Amino acid sequence: MSFRLSTCSTSLRAPLARLTTTPVTRRHLSAYGYEQTKTLAFTNYGEPKDVLRLHGHSISPAHKDLVTLRFLASPINPADINQIQGVYPSKPTFSTTIGAPEPTAVGGNEGVAEIISAGGSVKGFQRGDWVIMRSPGFGTWRTHAQTTTENLLKIEDKSGLTPLQAGTVSVNPCTAYRMLKDFVPLKEGDWFIQNGANSGVGRAAIQLAKLWGYRSINIIRDRSDASATEAMKQELKNLGADIVLTDKEAMDKSFRNVIKEATNGGREQISLALNCVGGKLVNSMAKVLADNSRIVTYGAMSREPVTVPAGLQIFKNISYDGFWVSRWSDANPEEKKKTVEHVLNLVREGKFKDTPFDEVKWEWETKGEELIKAVQGTLEGFRSGKGVFVFGKT
Amino acid sequence: MSFRLSTCSTSLRAPLARLTTTPVTRRHLSAYGYEQTKTLAFTNYGEPKDVLRLHGHSISPAHKDLVTLRFLASPINPADINQIQGVYPSKPTFSTTIGAPEPTAVGGNEGVAEIISAGGSVKGFQRGDWVIMRSPGFGTWRTHAQTTTENLLKIEDKSGLTPLQAGTVSVNPCTAYRMLKDFVPLKEGDWFIQNGANSGVGRAAIQLAKLWGYRSINIIRDRSDASATEAMKQELKNLGADIVLTDKEAMDKSFRNVIKEATNGGREQISLALNCVGGKLVNSMAKVLADNSRIVTYGAMSREPVTVPAGLQIFKNISYDGFWVSRWSDANPEEKKKTVEHVLNLVREGKFKDTPFDEVKWEWETKGEELIKAVQGTLEGFRSGKGVFVFGKT
The missing domain is CATH 3.90.180.10 (Medium-chain alcohol dehydrogenases, catalytic domain)
Known part of the structure; x- marks a missing residue:
């Protein structure tokens, strides 16, 4: 430039x-x-x-x-x-x-x-x-x-x-938009899971997913104040989140069963995970993913690295990818313009709320x-x- | 079945x-x-x-x-x-x-x-x-x-x-073949790096790469007996390996410079890594990869998981994928047949040596x-x- x-x-x-x-x-x-x-x-x-x-x-x-x-x-x-x-x-x-x-x-x-x-x-x-x-x-x-x-x-x-x-509109909504569109071909009714769900990207992902008919499992940080946790869960549900759990709930051994119940006894698969937190929480998320899923990392709020069990990579074919909207924008200026225009249309129509x-x-x-x-x-x-x-x- | x-x-x-x-x-x-x-x-x-x-x-x-x-x-x-x-x-x-x-x-x-x-x-x-x-x-x-x-x-x-x-021919040569072909579009003269290079897959990758004009950086385990290490290095070079290093050498701080020197001062990029070992060795390999590279895991001989630094994923766009030849074979029987026939032709022509x-x-x-x-x-x-x-x- x-x-x-x-x-x-x-x-x-x-x-x-x-x-x-x-x-x-x-x-x-x-x-x-x-x-x-x-x-x-x-x-x-x-x-x-x-x-x-x-x-x-x-x-x-x-x-x-x-x-x-x-x-x-x-x-x-x-x-x-x-x-x-x-x-x-x-x-x-x-x-x-x-x-x-x-x-x-x-x-x-x-x-x-x-x-x-x-x-x-x-x-x-x-x-x-x-x-x-x-x-x-x-x-x-x-x-x-x-x-x-x-x-x-x-x-x-x-x-x-x-x-x-x-x-x-350029950073957070674009990040959410491209991560939902460019990694796994989701169809209406399909599930994805994300952590940091109340972040700008997380909120954008919830809303875009809702508009496109995808269903979301959302993980937020556990608050010491239980009513604050509940308020945040409700806030994200109001945006269109299907399920909201705390990281504590996602790291608990009951997590698999909660997810199984939510996904029609496990018959509905989760094939995309969005990660901006890192650490062991990602392993919990990985365990509920279907074969051939992708985990897309766009942040590391916990500053802890992601540890990848070889078995998940080899036998379940789980891929770990990264996404950086700056790189994507540099490489795809025309697509960026289209993505921005699309989100702004949604904003204008009242279908997309600001963070x-x-x-x-x-x-x-x-x-x-x-x-x-x-x-x-x-x-x-x-x-x-x-x-x-x-x-x-x- | x-x-x-x-x-x-x-x-x-x-x-x-x-x-x-x-x-x-x-x-x-x-x-x-x-x-x-x-x-x-x-x-x-x-x-x-x-x-x-x-x-x-x-x-x-x-x-x-x-x-x-x-x-x-x-x-x-x-x-x-x-x-x-x-x-x-x-x-x-x-x-x-x-x-x-x-x-x-x-x-x-x-x-x-x-x-x-x-x-x-x-x-x-x-x-x-x-x-x-x-x-x-x-x-x-x-x-x-x-x-x-x-x-x-x-x-x-x-x-x-x-x-x-x-x-x-079905397991090791097919694994090496598909990992070299299906993840990064390598051209003649391009580099890849692999560990466990003296394994059946590793030897197959060295030979196929040589035939296709790719250049290989190969990592083997350090032997307590220095002459055994040298003999193994020579054996792999005889198969077509360009560079052979021990894991000890690859974990040393001199590794970056060795690679830089080998790749024309770093002007030639390494965009594919094959991993069957796991652990910290993979981080050493990741550090010498170009942006947008892929690390393909097909084994975990060390039984240590791979730790992924978020920065590498987000800012260098390094992807971590897995490969399992059984899954690939199930999904692609016709491609498997072609791959097998191709390798067997090379064997018949004396261009591919058995492990x-x-x-x-x-x-x-x-x-x-x-x-x-x-x-x-x-x-x-x-x-x-x-x-x-x-x-x-x-």
Whole structure:
């Protein structure tokens, strides 16, 4: 991916000091149509609170094949944090094009933006269009950006959508969608099983499965508070989950019988498992799978590896695969566009509900420390919702 | 699979007692063309030495769609032992059709037999044809059997082949063949890596790869005797191995550099791994694989499970699959026939060498205890060769 950001360079430290101590109360367009913009940026890997800075610079008027974007909503995904920590395989682009003296990267990989101006040779995109990022690594935690359209996917119909809905469709719903479609050919009535079922991906999988007629067995973490566990079970059932169990229940020896009973005495087979937890829970799940099933890993919340008994692999032909939506998006941009459009249609029709989000308002005058605190907060365990920057009409 | 063995029943204990204490010195055809036959059979699961018995019965003349077989060569595979122990997922057929009062199974799953007579409605098979078993579970440790042709695959051209060659092609060479062909589309010059490289499958993979222009990295167990290790390395290189390392060398931190050097500074990718060992060795192998590679497990000699780091699955898209030639054969009988014919052509052309075998002669007068000892001997570790019953002209 190549960024072509035309910038009017300002030094890094000066605006930082100014922006975090004396916020400018109103963005202004400078002479000749330059856009003032702010980015959450970092020059070195580390903890977000230590390395992220709110950095201001300006963007020249869009010309030739360039478009200028105004961001509308950009989520804070756990992967974004890992990227800042330097432990994520997809590296951000460090460059001096955002007016910093040292190579600097902008945080965030997902988001939706509006095109506010387009150069003369831009085709297929125009002012007012909503766009999402074609690939990760763009840097979406900023008020504005300038780029070529090859880095963007246009949302063909933005009617009836909120920025939050459009800005959070690329990662979690796409992950759930492709995992349900690309590994095992499920038919109406078929079962799958998943852990981390109340995660963004898990909730998306429950809803898509329900729409497609698949039936789901969902595993959530056991809460110390039994009523909280019951509330979560009910919440997922309301989304369309057929069965919801805790990890404790799934590791219990009664699990096989529970599953057998649920699947018509074991006559209905379970042939797909989605895993974002890891550890021994996956072995419990594997034991209830039919021959020739696939276990797809897309996360490792427990940080424990998956242990594979050879017998399951050889004699039951259970395959263990991985899925990373970033890789898939890079390799299949057209399919990504179709998947996104499909989910957004479902959202518009009221058939697909958002994951609970914590909206973090990013106004022109919002202080850097507030934004950075929201990023750092995502590190603290798995919240019911996740943070999303929702930008004011700056 | 259904067996239709027409037998002249004799009691189990009487012939056992007779056969193991006072062997009949010459087989005789009884009146009306009945065949006298002997089987290594068992009625209960357990250690081969405890449960196997040499059991005699007779077979009626082949009529209608039945053929009578005389076995020529039947290997003793480790899986056969596990089957007798009751710990193998493919169960033998227990029946009273071999003239035993209790349901009894015949040991052995692989072998080649000659058709010595065919009923009037048999089509496509005739006296003198060589056949192998279409599926496992037939019971090949016996001098004769009677069955329908649906359980058999005919060897179209037996010229230039020994019974030993034809009788050992179904399991190991087929396993190696399909694992090299069905998981990753390898081209000439491409690399794969395997452990247990001196096993029957490993040797077959080395030779097939060489013929197809693939390059192999081969891992063998470290021997306490350094000269024995070197001799084994040389033996595999003579078969066509490009690189041979010990498991100790593969677990050493120098391994990555050794592989990097071998693969043109890492520019040539390794995209397939074959695993019959398990444990941490598999993690060493996984680390040198390219993105989107597949690790195919077909055995677990170390009895240690494989641990899968989530990062490898998600970010490198490494898949962990299993392969079981029995399942494949059941599902693909026509492909099995083609694979067998292809390997036998290579054998005939001198391009494919047998694994070293220990021939165990099974003459009419061979005592049960000798045959059982040969089976039990296969349990004692991994020998350079493996036992094969080669039947006399009984």
